[in-house]
Amino acid sequence: MSNRRAEILEAAAFAFFERGYAATSIDVIIGRIGGSKRNIYNEFGSKQGLFAALVSEIADAALLSLDHEKFDGNLEATLRRLGHRLARIYLSPSLVGVYRIIVAEGQRFPALAQAFYDKGPGRAVTRLAEVLHNARHAGQTNLVDCMTAADVFVGMLRGNLHLNAVLALHANPTESEIASAVESAVHIFLNGFEVGRTSDQ
Amino acid sequence: MSNRRAEILEAAAFAFFERGYAATSIDVIIGRIGGSKRNIYNEFGSKQGLFAALVSEIADAALLSLDHEKFDGNLEATLRRLGHRLARIYLSPSLVGVYRIIVAEGQRFPALAQAFYDKGPGRAVTRLAEVLHNARHAGQTNLVDCMTAADVFVGMLRGNLHLNAVLALHANPTESEIASAVESAVHIFLNGFEVGRTSDQ
DNA sequence: TTCATGCGGTAACGTACGGTACCTTATCCA
DNA sequence: TGGATAAGGTACCGTACGTTACCGCATGAA
Numbered sequence: 001m002s003n004r005r006a007e008i009l010e011a012a013a014f015a016f017f018e019r020g021y022a023a024t025s026i027d028v029i030i031g032r033i034g035g036s037k038r039n040i041y042n043e044f045g046s047k048q049g050l051f052a053a054l055v056s057e058i059a060d061a062a063l064l065s066l067d068h069e070k071f072d073g074n075l076e077a078t079l080r081r082l083g084h085r086l087a088r089i090y091l092s093p094s095l096v097g098v099y100r101i102i103v104a105e106g107q108r109f110p111a112l113a114q115a116f117y118d119k120g121p122g123r124a125v126t127r128l129a130e131v132l133h134n135a136r137h138a139g140q141t142n143l144v145d146c147m148t149a150a151d152v153f154v155g156m157l158r159g160n161l162h163l164n165a166v167l168a169l170h171a172n173p174t175e176s177e178i179a180s181a182v183e184s185a186v187h188i189f190l191n192g193f194e195v196g197r198t199s200d201q
Numbered sequence: 202m203s204n205r206r207a208e209i210l211e212a213a214a215f216a217f218f219e220r221g222y223a224a225t226s227i228d229v230i231i232g233r234i235g236g237s238k239r240n241i242y243n244e245f246g247s248k249q250g251l252f253a254a255l256v257s258e259i260a261d262a263a264l265l266s267l268d269h270e271k272f273d274g275n276l277e278a279t280l281r282r283l284g285h286r287l288a289r290i291y292l293s294p295s296l297v298g299v300y301r302i303i304v305a306e307g308q309r310f311p312a313l314a315q316a317f318y319d320k321g322p323g324r325a326v327t328r329l330a331e332v333l334h335n336a337r338h339a340g341q342t343n344l345v346d347c348m349t350a351a352d353v354f355v356g357m358l359r360g361n362l363h364l365n366a367v368l369a370l371h372a373n374p375t376e377s378e379i380a381s382a383v384e385s386a387v388h389i390f391l392n393g394f395e396v397g398r399t400s401d402q
Numbered sequence: 403t404t405c406a407t408g409c410g411g412t413a414a415c416g417t418a419c420g421g422t423a424c425c426t427t428a429t430c431c432a
Numbered sequence: 433t434g435g436a437t438a439a440g441g442t443a444c445c446g447t448a449c450g451t452t453a454c455c456g457c458a459t460g461a462a
Contacts, residue, residue, distance in 0.1 A: 020305050022223035025449060036411045037451080047450065104221050104305030106368045113368045121364060149394050152357065152385055158364070159356020163322060167307045167314045184353055192393040193350055226419060237441045238421080248420065 005043055007033050012054050017097030021051060021105050048109070055098055055112055059119040062095045066127045071134035075141055076190060078131055079153070083182040086124055087157050091173060095120070096165050121158075125150045149189075156185040206244055208234050213255050218298030222252060222306050249310070256299055256313055260320040263296045267328045272335035276342055277391060279332055280354070284383040287325055288358050292374060296321070297366050322359075326351045350390075357386040 011032040015024045026037050026047060044050040066089075069082050089095060098116065106113035128150035135141050143149055160181040164170050173181075187193075212233040216225045227238050227248060245251040267290075270283050290296060299317065307314035329351035336342045344350055362374050362382050374382075388394075 018308070020223060020309075022221060023309075026451085027449080038410055038412095041451075042409070100304050100307075103301050103367050106301075107219070108221075108224075110369065114370060117364075117368055117370060143394055148385065152360070152389060152394070155360020155364075156353060156357050157360075159358075159360045160352060163318075163356075163359070166304050167318055168311065169307075169314060169318060184349060188353055188389065188393065190393050192389065192391050193344055193353070227421085228419080239440055239442095242421070243439070 004039065008040060008043060008050070009054055009057060012050055013058070013094060013097065016051065016054065016101055017093070021101050051101075052109075052112055055102065055116055056119070058094050058098050059116050062089050062092060063120055063123045065089070066124060069127060069131065071131045071138065073138060073140075075132075075135045076186060078135070079186045079189065080182060082128060082131065083153070083157055083186055084178070086154065087161065087178050087182055089124075090158055090162050091165050091178070096162075099166060121154065125154050128153060153185065153189050156189065157182065160185065205240065209241060209244060209251070210255055210258060213251055214259070214295060214298065217252065217255065217302055218294070222302050252302075253310075253313055256303065256317055257320070259295050259299050260317050263290050263293060264321055264324045266290070267325060270328060270332065272332045272339070274339065274341075276333075276336045277387060279336070280387045280390065281383060283329060283332065284354075284358055284387055285379070287355065288362065288379050288383055290325075291359055291363050292366050292379070297363075300367060322355065326355050329354060354386065354390050357390065358383065 008029070012024075012029050015029045015032065018024075019028075026040055029050075030037050030040060040050055044053055065085065066082070069078075069085065071078050102109075102113055102116045125147070129146040132141065132143065132146040132149055136143065136146070161173050161178065165173070209230070213225075213230050216230045216233065219225075220229075227241055230251075231238050231241060241251055245254055266286060267283070270279075270286065272279050303314055303317045326348070330347045333342065333344065333347040333350055337344065337347070362379065365371050366374070
């Protein structure tokens with residue numbers, strides 16, 4: 001894991017995220033950090049190999065922090081905490097960038113799309129399903145289909161702010177926007193939209 | 202609105218959806234339907250112009266059917282019907298195709314991304330907010346923030362199946378998968394996940 | 403010190419792209 | 433029927449890309 005390798009990956013991320021996969025040239029990437037294209041071809045073999053390494057690295061690193069999430073005895077608090085973390089991950093520039101390109105190139109690189117899903121959203125769903133499973137064992141819920149429930153919750157979180165981020169319609173959601181989106185998701189997930197809703201405005 | 206124009210747009214859609222914007226050449230598009238590149242450049246001016254026309258047309262046509270949706274006195278039934286229609290729209294190959302490319306190119310064509318959102322997801326949210334507003338006037342609900350509620354509901358629907366479709370991980374969701382996703386979304390939106398949940402399995 | 407080995411830089415190759423100049427052909431009005 | 437006008441086809445231009453051949457240079461062993 002040389003330093004040069006990391007340097008190349010960082011420059012590649014910057015370039016790919018800015019211009020997309022097809023529109024980014026090896027020359028531009030190497031132009032950012034100096035040196036020659038041989039650096040890239042010696043290390044990654046091809047443009048495709050460089051991109052695959054980048055996707056793998058970013059998706060893996062982004063979701064890693066979720067693995068330490070545990071059910072702490074309070075389902076609502078756990079959902080809120082996990083939701084916050086997940087929302088922040090999904091809105092992080094690097095994951096949004098990878099998402100954009102994977103979406104565009106998924107059909108041409110099916111293995112990459114699958115790997116991205118497994119390391120990213122798939123892992124989030126699995127992790128949440130485990131949390132819900134533990135909560136059921138602790139008597140905090142009696143829902144049976146933990147996997148579907150996790151799917152829905154993760155989908156809600158992604159739906160709220162992710163589309164805007166992905167389409168680059170708004171620069172950055174504020175902290176309070178994120179908090180409010182997570183709050184809505186948790187509340188609806190547990191109670192539905194109306195029941196016990198704090199009537200704002 | 203000549204026939205030739207429609208023919209070009211259809212071929213362009215096919216090519217763009219298959220290979221992405223940057224990787225699709227004018228030659229390939231015209232190769233599908235015969236003739237010469239002058240047809241495209243006379244009608245659309247540039248590759249960008251062709252793509253913009255395509256996005257506008259597809260996003261506009263896809264969401265058009267939503268404009269006839271009305272609140273019919275039963276909120277749950279209305280949500281279910283609107284949800285079904287929306288899910289089908291979001292999963293339609295043409296909208297998935299446009300979404301893929303818009304996501305990838307949104308940063309370089311901000312106006313296109315905005316237009317896509319306004320004609321697509323934005324219109325869906327607005328339409329649903331109106332339905333909820335009417336439902337409130339009819340006494341079927343007392344929720345106050347119709348816009349946020351609509352946002353969440355649309356997000357839930359998108360979250361469930363859309364990601365899989367967009368990443369091309371599964372060929373086509375079955376009718377029953379769509380129905381079950383809509384059912385989950387409606388149920389959770391109204392009641393939360395557990396309350397009164399039909400215990401499947 | 404010498405020689406082998408492998409990496410880094412340069413320059414180029416072959417290809418393919420978006421766009422256009424130019425010529426041909428069809429269409430339409432008088 | 434004849435002439436003008438627009439559209440279609442062909443061939444090409446300049447450019448830029450991914451990749452590689454080739455060469456110099458540093459490094460480490462003997």
